[in-house]
Amino acid sequence: MASSNTLKDIAEKLNVSVSTVSRAVNNKAYVKEETRRKVLQALKEYHYVPNEIARSLKSQSTKTIGVVIPDICEVFFGQIIKGIDEVVSREGYTIIVADSSENKINEARDLEMLFQKRVDALVLATVELKGKKVFRFLENEIPVVFIDNLPEIDREIDSVMIDNVKASKIAMHHLLALGHKNIAVIIGSIEETTGYDRMLGYKEALQETGLSIDERLIAYGDYKEKTGYECMKALLAQRDEAPFTAVYVTSEMMTFGAIKAINDCGLRIPEDISLIGFDVHDKTGLVVPGITTVRQPENQIGTTVGKILLKHIKQKNSREAQKLREQQKVLLEPYLEIGQSCKKLSVSEK
Amino acid sequence: MASSNTLKDIAEKLNVSVSTVSRAVNNKAYVKEETRRKVLQALKEYHYVPNEIARSLKSQSTKTIGVVIPDICEVFFGQIIKGIDEVVSREGYTIIVADSSENKINEARDLEMLFQKRVDALVLATVELKGKKVFRFLENEIPVVFIDNLPEIDREIDSVMIDNVKASKIAMHHLLALGHKNIAVIIGSIEETTGYDRMLGYKEALQETGLSIDERLIAYGDYKEKTGYECMKALLAQRDEAPFTAVYVTSEMMTFGAIKAINDCGLRIPEDISLIGFDVHDKTGLVVPGITTVRQPENQIGTTVGKILLKHIKQKNSREAQKLREQQKVLLEPYLEIGQSCKKLSVSEK
DNA sequence: TTGAAAGCGCTAACAC
């Protein structure tokens, strides 16, 4: 660690007390204009840089926010971090990221480390169904915000995510409006709220339109590309008994897998099958046909998280209205990004 | 910040001294087995968690590594961070990321914050040509490692990156081996070492093969998709005077731009033009034809950086062989990922 | 307006 000048060094050089220098550094009152000038100049001259660690110990606040995510390489999480950073870095906060590699053990270890480092707040995209590991943070009044998905937890907690039920409905309404009636779906794990809600939206959209649910058209994957491929193959294999004209795939990688399965079967999108994906980010802009997909406002998720955190931290510092601190579940709006992967059904095809 | 139990709390509860508890916590010698047991149990019971901030202040080491990058959403940087994390988190280190958004002002601010927070080491993918901002770190014996590109700097400094000259040669040799002789290139800024070296490799590959360099086949962009598109258009427009059968594009986004330009001109890859990209990550796996591209071993870059950092930190702590500490410029091997975007020229086409 | 002193939580001499 750095051994640069300390307040004490400066104080000695100027023959004033440490507290005077401290006041000057922090722009506090009660320091004569002349002294202040002298100090400020010395600060420059000797390249004084405040030691945040010492400040942290004294102030019980590290100006640091912990973010634990399953995979930093996913653009989805990258965007969110960027959003958080945008908001909090302006206030001098800094982000400690930990990549759990979708692994519970790592996640637990990361949480442990972040707690030891006394982060002022925690953002968590957990891969753990039960969220008990965050209790310690809560008990120590460290704000926690969940993103991406919500664990089973028996107390109120902040979260920022999209309305996944609505997300599915948006996708389904798009297909329904194009005349599709037999719509298959590939779902990720319904053990997590995220998958569960997307499933729910799928079913509700059908029911609200007066259509019945055909369980044979529902395939269960695990969010990975491989299962997207396999589910699609399976759906295609039984297409005679359980026909469908469109498929809704509820994660990015499963979407890519499903498309490959369709291609491999010699079928074409959207001519033979219409497809809607989820979270698809095609930075290449070269995938043909362009995939129609449900998207999340990642940056907004990030900035919203950042603002909530900052609000909690300030509230806590001002020790005011402690009991008023309300948890909130923010549901942001998903939206549809229209490509060319869905076609309007002609009358005869319906 | 947390107000959990401190060493003192535990000590009082057990009627022993703080130092005894400290020794037990840190598994040090000189504590009776019985006492140790008693303490360890109390630690559990009262959920003691060491305060890393206090430790940091005492030990002058924060167990924290600062990483400043231009855009966390680029898979390239994501992978590198993951690699670093893999290596350093095992040793209890934690990563503070700062996203400069390719902006010098932000970068300067980020460096300032990281210095104040007394990171134990710094990793920097700078967008600043001159690297003076890192001097302060060096002067305070904080190891710095550059990645992705090297600023003009008048002292020896660690860096981990690929051999960009070689990268270009690999690409060029591939095309040359396929019979291409007139090869256009789209280069990013040659102000930075990265762009400069890629350019150099292009030229040297041609010269070494006894081919001459046609300046008209060299187009200058800025790494962004837009200029990739424009450069390609320009090259195509003058194809009569300066014909070429292949193009080598030296960044990912410029590659996508170039492909679009080719498509827009009604030309086909690889039938009409062969193309090699750089850093292309097509997670969709759906781009047709698959793009042949130069790739960097990102994960290896990250793990290498992590190891170097750890080595420096340890070396510094052991105060040993201070003068022996040698800076190193590690050059990792780029490699070619073969797709279907390059064709073998028939005899008549050469 | 300034300075002395305590203390944030911890480690490490040093003394017992």
Place this chain on the structure above:
DNA sequence: GTGTTAGCGCTTTCAA
């Protein structure tokens, strides 16, 4: 083996 004490660099009472 264990306790006392000083001190990491800072902020903040309190006294002067």
